[in-house]
Amino acid sequence: MDAMSEPQPSPSVLTGLKRGLRHRCPNCGDGRLYRRYLKVSPVCEACGHELGLYPADDGPAYFTIFIVGHIIIAPMLFFPWIWEASPWLVVPVTLIPLTALTLLTLPRVKGAVIGTLWAIKIRKAEDAPS
Numbered sequence: 470m471d472a473m474s475e476p477q478p479s480p481s482v483l484t485g486l487k488r489g490l491r492h493r494c495p496n497c498g499d500g501r502l503y504r505r506y507l508k509v510s511p512v513c514e515a516c517g518h519e520l521g522l523y524p525a526d527d528g529p530a531y532f533t534i535f536i537v538g539h540i541i542i543a544p545m546l547f548f549p550w551i552w553e554a555s556p557w558l559v560v561p562v563t564l565i566p567l568t569a570l571t572l573l574t575l576p577r578v579k580g581a582v583i584g585t586l587w588a589i590k591i592r593k594a595e596d597a598p599s
């Protein structure tokens with residue numbers, strides 16, 4: 470009997486979210502979730518949980534666009550200097566920090582999505598191509 474077939478207590482979505490936001494394995498909270506930027510480790514180094522089972526797909530990109538676009542960019546448009554200053558000033562002053570923010574947010578959101586998928590037990594089908 471392997472670890473996946475043993476009865477487990479129902480995991481909390483909040484636990485999965487918190488562990489994913491910290492780039493940690495949703496199952497144990499100790500092992501690293503990524504081996505490189507956005508590249509999920511196939512197996513947790515701490516508990517051996519198969520991290521490659523969770524089909525995050527485009528969800529992290531969508532939620533990152535939602536967070537950065539709706540919570541940061543939309544309110545920024547209410548500041549008059551955005552419309553009055555030269556585009557040669559506005560574009561670098563806004564795009565460089567937004568790009569950095571997006572690149573910092575994306576792995577955290579991907580971790581949160583994977584943590585949520587772990588909590589609600591959504592996994593790739595065994596016979597699905599990866």
Ligand SMILES: [Zn+2]
Pocket residue numbers: 494495496497498499500513514515516517518
């Ligand atoms: Zn683990």
